[in-house]
Every structure is written in C-alpha cells, then in structure tokens.
Amino acid sequence: MQSTLVVLVEDKPGVLNRVASLFRRRAYNIESLSVGHTQQPGVSRMTIVVDSTHTNVEMVVQNLYKLVSVIQVHNVTDTPAVMRDLALIKISADGGASRAEIMQIVETFRARVVDVGLKTLMVEVTGTDDKINGLVDVLRPYGIVEMVRTGRVAMARGTGASVGDSAGPEGS
Amino acid sequence: MKKTGAEIVWEMLRREGVEVAFGIPGGAIMHTYHPRQDFGIHHVLMRHEQCAAHAADGYARVSGKVGVAIATSGPGATNLVTGIATAFMDSSPIVCITGQVPSSLIGTDAFQETDITGVTLPVTKHNYLVTDVADLAATIHEAFYIARSGRPGPVLIDLPKDVQIASTEFVVPDEEVNLPGYHPVGAGAPELVKQAAALINKAERPIILAGQGVLMSKAMQELRAFVEKAEIPVALTLLGKGGFPESHPLALGMMGMHGEAYVNQAIQESDLIMAFGMRFDDRVTGKLDLYTPGAQRIHVDADAAELGKIVAVDLPILGDLRQVLQQLIPLVEEKSHPAWIEKIQEWRSDSHRRDILNRPENGHLVAAHFINDIWEATEGQAIVVTDVGQHQMWAAQYYLNDVPYSVVTSGGLGTMGFGLPAAIGAQFGQPDREVWMIAGDGGFQMTMHDLATVVQEKLPIRIALANNNCLGMVRQWQEFFYEKRYESTILLNPDFVKLVEAYGIPAWRATTRSEARNAIAQARKVDGPSFVEFQIAKEGEDGNVYPMVPAGAALHDMIRRSHPASDEE
Ligand SMILES: Cc1ncc(C[n+]2csc(CCOP(=O)(O)OP(=O)(O)O)c2C)c(N)n1
Numbered sequence: 001m002q003s004t005l006v007v008l009v010e011d012k013p014g015v016l017n018r019v020a021s022l023f024r025r026r027a028y029n030i031e032s033l034s035v036g037h038t039q040q041p042g043v044s045r046m047t048i049v050v051d052s053t054h055t056n057v058e059m060v061v062q063n064l065y066k067l068v069s070v071i072q073v074h075n076v077t078d079t080p081a082v083m084r085d086l087a088l089i090k091i092s093a094d095g096g097a098s099r100a101e102i103m104q105i106v107e108t109f110r111a112r113v114v115d116v117g118l119k120t121l122m123v124e125v126t127g128t129d130d131k132i133n134g135l136v137d138v139l140r141p142y143g144i145v146e147m148v149r150t151g152r153v154a155m156a157r158g159t160g161a162s163v164g165d166s167a168g169p170e171g172s
Numbered sequence: 173m174k175k176t177g178a179e180i181v182w183e184m185l186r187r188e189g190v191e192v193a194f195g196i197p198g199g200a201i202m203h204t205y206h207p208r209q210d211f212g213i214h215h216v217l218m219r220h221e222q223c224a225a226h227a228a229d230g231y232a233r234v235s236g237k238v239g240v241a242i243a244t245s246g247p248g249a250t251n252l253v254t255g256i257a258t259a260f261m262d263s264s265p266i267v268c269i270t271g272q273v274p275s276s277l278i279g280t281d282a283f284q285e286t287d288i289t290g291v292t293l294p295v296t297k298h299n300y301l302v303t304d305v306a307d308l309a310a311t312i313h314e315a316f317y318i319a320r321s322g323r324p325g326p327v328l329i330d331l332p333k334d335v336q337i338a339s340t341e342f343v344v345p346d347e348e349v350n351l352p353g354y355h356p357v358g359a360g361a362p363e364l365v366k367q368a369a370a371l372i373n374k375a376e377r378p379i380i381l382a383g384q385g386v387l388m389s390k391a392m393q394e395l396r397a398f399v400e401k402a403e404i405p406v407a408l409t410l411l412g413k414g415g416f417p418e419s420h421p422l423a424l425g426m427m428g429m430h431g432e433a434y435v436n437q438a439i440q441e442s443d444l445i446m447a448f449g450m451r452f453d454d455r456v457t458g459k460l461d462l463y464t465p466g467a468q469r470i471h472v473d474a475d476a477a478e479l480g481k482i483v484a485v486d487l488p489i490l491g492d493l494r495q496v497l498q499q500l501i502p503l504v505e506e507k508s509h510p511a512w513i514e515k516i517q518e519w520r521s522d523s524h525r526r527d528i529l530n531r532p533e534n535g536h537l538v539a540a541h542f543i544n545d546i547w548e549a550t551e552g553q554a555i556v557v558t559d560v561g562q563h564q565m566w567a568a569q570y571y572l573n574d575v576p577y578s579v580v581t582s583g584g585l586g587t588m589g590f591g592l593p594a595a596i597g598a599q600f601g602q603p604d605r606e607v608w609m610i611a612g613d614g615g616f617q618m619t620m621h622d623l624a625t626v627v628q629e630k631l632p633i634r635i636a637l638a639n640n641n642c643l644g645m646v647r648q649w650q651e652f653f654y655e656k657r658y659e660s661t662i663l664l665n666p667d668f669v670k671l672v673e674a675y676g677i678p679a680w681r682a683t684t685r686s687e688a689r690n691a692i693a694q695a696r697k698v699d700g701p702s703f704v705e706f707q708i709a710k711e712g713e714d715g716n717v718y719p720m721v722p723a724g725a726a727l728h729d730m731i732r733r734s735h736p737a738s739d740e741e
Contacts (some may be wrong), residue, residue, distance in 0.1 A: 025294045062477035068298040071353040
C-alpha cells in the first residue's frame with residue numbers, strides 16, 4: 001500500500017535535507033519524493049509517496065508538522081486527485097520491424113517519441129504509476145537502455161486547492 | 173544605529189532576558205565574544221563545550237528561562253552535540269550559538285570547518301545558518317521563541333565569521349514571530365474533553381501518569397485541583413518529579429523500571445490511565461503487549477506526534493495541559509475511590525516493609541542512607557541534580573520532592589557526565605537555593621574537569637559522590653543477567669578527596685552512616701563548594717537498585733528486594 005502526501009514547505013536552503021533526515025531518523029519508508037516551485041513565491045511543494053504497509057502515515061504527517069519549515073501537509077491518498085509520474089525511456093531499436101512496433105506501442109499508450117537515434121528511440125510518457133509500469137513491461141523485451149522517472153506529483157481534483165485553503169492541524 | 177553582527181548577538185540576548193551564557197571561545201567565535209562586557213551579560217568559561225550545553229540545560233530546567241551555550245566552529249561545535257541531544261530528548265529549551273568559518277570558505281574543508289547545522293539536524297528542534305547580518309536579529313528572536321514555546325527544545329544558530337564582523341542598521345524585531353508552519357497548541361477540543369470527563373466520572377480504578385509536561389505547561393495547581401476533586405492517585409515519571417508534591421496523600425511516587433512496585437502494580441490494575449504530558453518511554457511501560465491490559469487510556473500532550481506513537485489510546489487530546497485541565501476540572505464530579513485507594517495502600521505497605529531504609533542496618537553504608545540523610549538535612553528543599561546510573565534512581569526514590577523545577581536529571585538520553593555541568597547551570601538559574609549534585613564514580617569522571625569552573629565562579633554546589641568503584645548500573649545488569657561477569661565495569665579510581673582538594677574544594681569521605689551524616693552537616697556549612705565521597709556497597713542487596721523491571725518483562729513483573737518475613741525463616 002502507498003500513501004501520497006502533498007507537502008508545502010518554506011523555500012529555504014536545507015529544507016529537503018530536513019525532510020529527508022526526518023524519514024531516515026524515524027525509519028519511515030519513502031517510495032518517491034519530488035519537489036518543485038508553486039504559484040506562491042517562497043513556497044515549495046513536495047509530493048511524497050510513503051509505503052503505508054510498513055509506515056504509520058499519520059505519524060509521518062504529525063512529524064512533518066514538527067519541522068518548523070513545513071507549512072502544510074495533505075494526505076491525498078483517499079481524495080479524488082490527479083497523480084502523475086513522468087518517465088523517459090531509451091529503447092534499443094536497430095531494425096525496421098522493431099522500430100515500427102515500438103512506434104505503435106507508444107501510440108497506444110499515448111506516449112511520445114522525443115528522440116530518434118541510429119540505434120535507439122527515446123520515449124516520453126506521463127501518467128499514473130500503473131500506466132508507466134505497463135508501458136515499461138511491454139517495452140522491456142526490446143531492450144531498455146536507460147530509464148528515468150520523476151516520481152509522483154499529485155493535485156486534488158475540483159475547485160479547492162489540495163493544500164493551502166485550510167489550516168493544518170496544530171502542532172509543534 | 174549600525175551594529176556589528178557580534179554586537180547584535182549580545183544586544184538580542186539582552187533583549188531576550190539572558191543574564192548568563194556558558195561557553196568557550198575560539199577563532200571562529202572570538203569576534204562575537206569581544207564586545208560582551210559592554211552588554212552586561214555574564215559569561216561562564218566552561219572546561220568543555222559538552223558542559224556548556226549541559227549547563228545551559230540545567231539553567232533552563234530550574235529557571236524556566238532559555239539557557240544559552242556558545243562554542244567555536246569545528247571541534248567546539250561538535251563537542252556541544254551530546255549536550256544538545258540531551259536537551260532534545262528532555263525537551264529542554266536552550267539556544268546554542270556556534271562560530272563558523274567565513275561564508276566564502278564554507279564547503280572547502282577550511283580549518284575547523286564542520287557542517288554543524290547538518291550534524292545537529294536530528295537533535296535540534298530547529299537550526300539556522302545565518303548568511304546575512306541583516307537577518308541576524310530576527311533569527312535570534314525566532315530561535316528563542318521556538319526554543320521555549322510549544323514542546324520546548326534546543327535551537328542552534330551557526331554564525332560565519334564574516335557575519336559577526338559585518339555591520340548593519342540594527343532594527344528591533346517585531347515581538348510577534350510569524351512562522352507559517354509553527355503553531356504551539358492551546359486548549360483541547362471541547363468534544364474530546366467532554367468525553368474524557370465522562371470516562372473519568374465512571375472510572376473505578378483511575379490513575380494519573382504525570383510527566384514533565386505538567387512542569388512545562390505550568391499546570392501544577394490545576395493538576396492538584398483536579399486530583400483532589402476527583403480523588404485520583406498520581407504516579408510520576410522521572411522527569412515528572414516536581415509536577416505534583418510527593419508528600420501529598422494521593423502521590424504514589426515514581427513509575428517504571430525502577431519505580432516502586434506498588435506504583436507499577438496500581439498502573440497495571442487500573443481501569444483508566446490518564447497520561448498527562450508524558451510519552452510512554454520504554455522505561456515506564458515495560459513490555460507493551462502486557463501494558464495496562466484492563467485500562468482505557470486518555471493521553472493529553474502538546475505534541476501531536478506523541479499521541480498514538482507508542483501505545484494505542486482511546487482518547488488522545490492535543491493541547492496545552494494546563495488549559496485542558498482547566499477545561500476538565502468543572503466537568504469532573506467530586507468523587508472518592510475508597511476501595512481503590514485502600515488496595516493501593518496495601519501494596520504500598522508491602523513495598524514499605526521491603527524498603528532498605530526500614531530494615532536494620534548491617535554496618536554497610538548504602539546509597540539510600542546518605543540520600544535520605546541529605547533529604548532530611550535539607551528538609552527536602554534542595555535542588556537535586558544527578559548524573560546517570562544507579563545513584564540517579566536512588567536519588568529519584570529517596571529524595572522526595574515537593575518543589576517544582578527542583579529535579580534535574582538526564583532522563584531521555586541518560587547522559588553520564590551530565591550532573592556536574594548541569595548543577596553549574598542550575599546554581600546560576602537559582603542562585604539562592606541549595607544545589608546538591610549526586611553522581612557515581614564513573615560519570616563524575618566524565619566531566620569532573622568542570623570542578624575548575626565551580627571554583628572559578630565560586631558556586632556553593634554540594635557534590636555527593638556515590639563511590640561503588642564500578643559502573644554500577646551496568647554491573648547490576650551483569651549481576652542479574654550476565655552471570656556476574658563484571659566485564660569492563662570495575663574502576664580503579666583516583667583518591668577523589670585529594671583530587672577535589674587539589675581544586676581547592678573542601679572534601680570529606682564517609683564510610684559509615686554516622687560519618688555520612690556528619691560529613692553532610694560539615695559540607696553544608698562551607699561557604700562555597702564542598703564535596704563528600706560516600707563509599708557504598710558494590711553489589712548484592714546493598715548494592716543494587718530495587719525493585720527492577722527486567723528488560724522485556726511486564727511492568728508489574730519486578731525483581732524485588734526480599735521481604736523481611738523471609739529473613740526470619
Ligand atoms: C555517556 C554514557 N556512556 C555510557 C553509558 C552507559 N551507562 C549507563 S549507567 C552506567 C554506569 C554508571 O556508573 P557510575 O557513574 O559509577 O554510576 P552508578 O551506576 O555506579 O551509580 C553506564 C556506563 C551512559 N549512560 N552514558
């Protein structure tokens with residue numbers, strides 16, 4: 001089981017280190033973590049995927065709140081939310097036949113070929129974990145030369161914001 | 173007006189109400205030290221930075237103010253770490269200021285460069301590396317606010333040398349600190365408080381587990397009013413001592429691994445535990461699966477991350493204990509629990525008869541004797557600072573305490589060497605009170621170099637050394653659980669009396685009860701520091717801490733001192 005946390009933090013040096021240090025110190029299992037800017041200057045947004053089979057997610061939330069630089073935490077696991085991961089996959093493709101097949105698979109998965117080399121193709125795909133895993137499984141027989149994934153980002157559906165429109169639980 | 177970074181440090185410390193700071197200078201912080209005298213803040217020159225942090229901690233624990241420790245970069249800063257970790261585990265508010273190499277050299281492995289904000293990340297409540305002198309005043313103000321508010325803790329400020337030297341227009345920071353992600357708690361959720369009152373009103377065998385949170389939220393009066401209205405007995409954690417008077421008829425005493433057997437029995441037999449500002453440390457629960465099997469559990473704490481961390485609770489209430497008690501008091505019924513109180517009384521009298529103080533003396537001096545004698549001589553009014561080990565448990569058991577903020581001990585981290593430097597801080601925090609520091613011969617030797625500080629500052633600290641010529645607590649475990657193989661626990665000690673006299677401190681050695689009483693009386697007459705070495709039994713019934721919950725056993729499943737009836741067989 002996995003849980004997805006959206007975390008707003010102050011955009012200050014060392015904040016990522018504070019969060020990572022917390023996970024290490026408390027032996028929480030982290031599946032992925034991505035971080036980037038938001039619409040608000042001075043505020044960064046992390047999406048943290050936690051292995052909730054081995055980790056008490058409520059404790060993760062409360063401990064994140066103990067970090068002074070953490071502004072808000074929202075567990076979006078059970079709320080309707082869009083969750084996306086992006087992958088770049090380089091596949092070996094020398095012969096004509098395999099190239100065509102790969103192009104077709106890419107099409108079916110609504111992915112894109114973003115680079116064509118003499119012996120390789122690079123595919124970009126965005127989607128849920130399941131979709132990306134599915135594509136990777138199908139492409140593996142052709143020979144994956146290299147792959148990189150961004151880790152999950154998430155946003156709640158609807159008019160409200162995933163975080164930021166209500167005060168989080170109080171805690172110190 | 174323009175001020176240098178160094179001047180801003182002292183100006184801000186003064187504005188935060190700091191009267192004394194503990195530290196040791198060095199290349200990366202001497203610039204900050206330089207203007208100190210102009211700001212009227214006393215500086216205590218310690219003999220080790222670990223001791224500076226412990227002194228700041230001891231000061232904070234007895235005064236309720238924030239303690240301050242100062243160190244240079246590199247080794248000065250890393251020496252603070254044990255002291256910071258100790259304060260962190262016991263939620264003690266201290267601010268540590270460290271020098272750092274100039275900003276331009278950070279990251280180059282410059283002379284005496286250590287990434288101290290990185291090193292202390294997991295043992296501070298928060299920390300800062302200040303890179304612009306314009307941020308310094310606000311950072312210091314924020315650091316003090318974070319250290320003392322909510323669940324208190326240590327905060328570290330790392331100051332590169334160029335920031336100390338640079339000047340800026342000094343602007344007094346706004347009193348109110350605005351941190352978007354930091355909100356100390358207030359009252360409890362009224363609905364939960366109501367439910368708690370309902371549980372309390374119908375409980376037949378309720379018990380309160382009072383921790384240091386009582387002292388931190390200054391809830392002593394409220395706790396007493398609550399306890400007296402609902403007639404509920406109170407068990408204390410080690411750090412909870414002082415939160416409720418131990419002479420009160422409803423005070424049970426200390427719980428846990430070396431708590432009194434009747435206290436642990438009462439906890440295990442209760443039908444409702446109310447944990448007030450404590451955190452279910454493994455030293456107070458025993459085996460978790462067997463903990464309070466028949467009890468419902470209410471837990472009130474100011475830290476949301478403590479609720480449900482160790483034991484499942486039926487009613488977790490996030491809030492400031494004092495405010496929650498104020499909410500609860502009108503909702504609980506005036507009640508008495510005569511059958512429950514009597515049951516506990518029975519268990520208590522059994523414990524009483526096993527107590528070594530109530531057994532005939534066999535000529536051996538035991539720790540219980542001399543601690544009891546200090547307690548009698550000081551009428552229970554002294555501040556007692558301990559080190560870590562057997563003597564720490566004996567001090568908790570035999571120095572009964574009614575006065576809040578008068579017990580200073582390293583509970584969470586169990587740091588040997590804490591005692592002497594913490595006593596230095598405590599004496600500064602309460603200059604008019606009598607401070608007794610009780611240490612074992614092992615831990616005393618970890619920080620005894622700071623006797624020089626005691627003398628230099630003319631502090632009238634009374635030092636009691638419980639000398640059993642071994643690392644007693646570890647040796648006790650070896651006696652009980654490791655076939656009496658005293659592996660690496662036997663100490664060949666110096667002549668402590670001579671050693672202490674070399675520092676200019678009057679010293680006595682006591683080997684019998686009457687010598688002990690006499691030495692205590694003599695030591696108390698000295699104008700300035702004094703020292704008594706008590707030669708105590710090393711092993712067996714005279715040399716072990718009883719009772720004891722062995723590791724992995726249920727809380728009531730204790731190793732106990734034999735019952736006097738068994739002597740007669
Ligand atoms: C810094 C540190 N090192 C080691 C320990 C482990 N330890 C706990 S109690 C103890 C023995 C303490 O001996 P002593 O100071 O003589 O006190 P006693 O138990 O004899 O009263 C030791 C080594 C510790 N708590 N702290």
